[in-house]
Amino acid sequence: MDRLLVLCRHGESEWNKLNLFTGWKDPDLTEKGVEEAKAAGRRLKALGLTFDLAYTSALTRAQHTLALILAELGQTGLPEIRDQALNERDYGDLSGLNKDEARVKWGEEQVHIWRRSYDVPPPGGESLKDTAARVLPYWDAHILPDLKAGKRILVAAHGNSLRALIMKLEKLSPEQILKRELATGVPILYRLDAEGEVLSHEDLAG
């Protein structure tokens, strides 16, 4: 029997809207973000999907997104595991700064390197490689065993913690994963085999 996994980046946050580096800071969703999360739940419901277990980060925007999706699915009591291993990458000294102002201060290219290189961390923060170094052991120790046990799993997390996971699931190179932008509130549906190898994946936009 195929295993089911859905990954979803949180809906638009207050700091996404203000164009601020966020990382481990903890803004909540905007009204638009709330709507995006509800739409994600309706999309999953329309496909007839239900879940046995949910994982999320220690941050409000991901937890709130999960709660809104579960409400749409009629699954508000679903067991939910929160862990900071699934948090957004730590943006270090950039956290709270405006992304356009940072480009003016440090230059377009440097800011792009901090945001989208694989292994160059922003000052005081985590690169995607560093993020993967905490997300993937968590996947191996917790989420993958639950999946192998046949649980249908929903993960509500963040652009870069999910990128780290997607890179492994889809066997992408650092170049490939860095070009992959995750839209807020768009679920990605994976079907996996009994060993956790991906059989198919589909973005559930719109």
Ligand SMILES: O=C(O)[C@H](O)COP(=O)(O)O
């Ligand atoms: O933490 C943030 O600022 C965003 O959620 C992700 O940022 P990015 O688009 O620079 O990866």
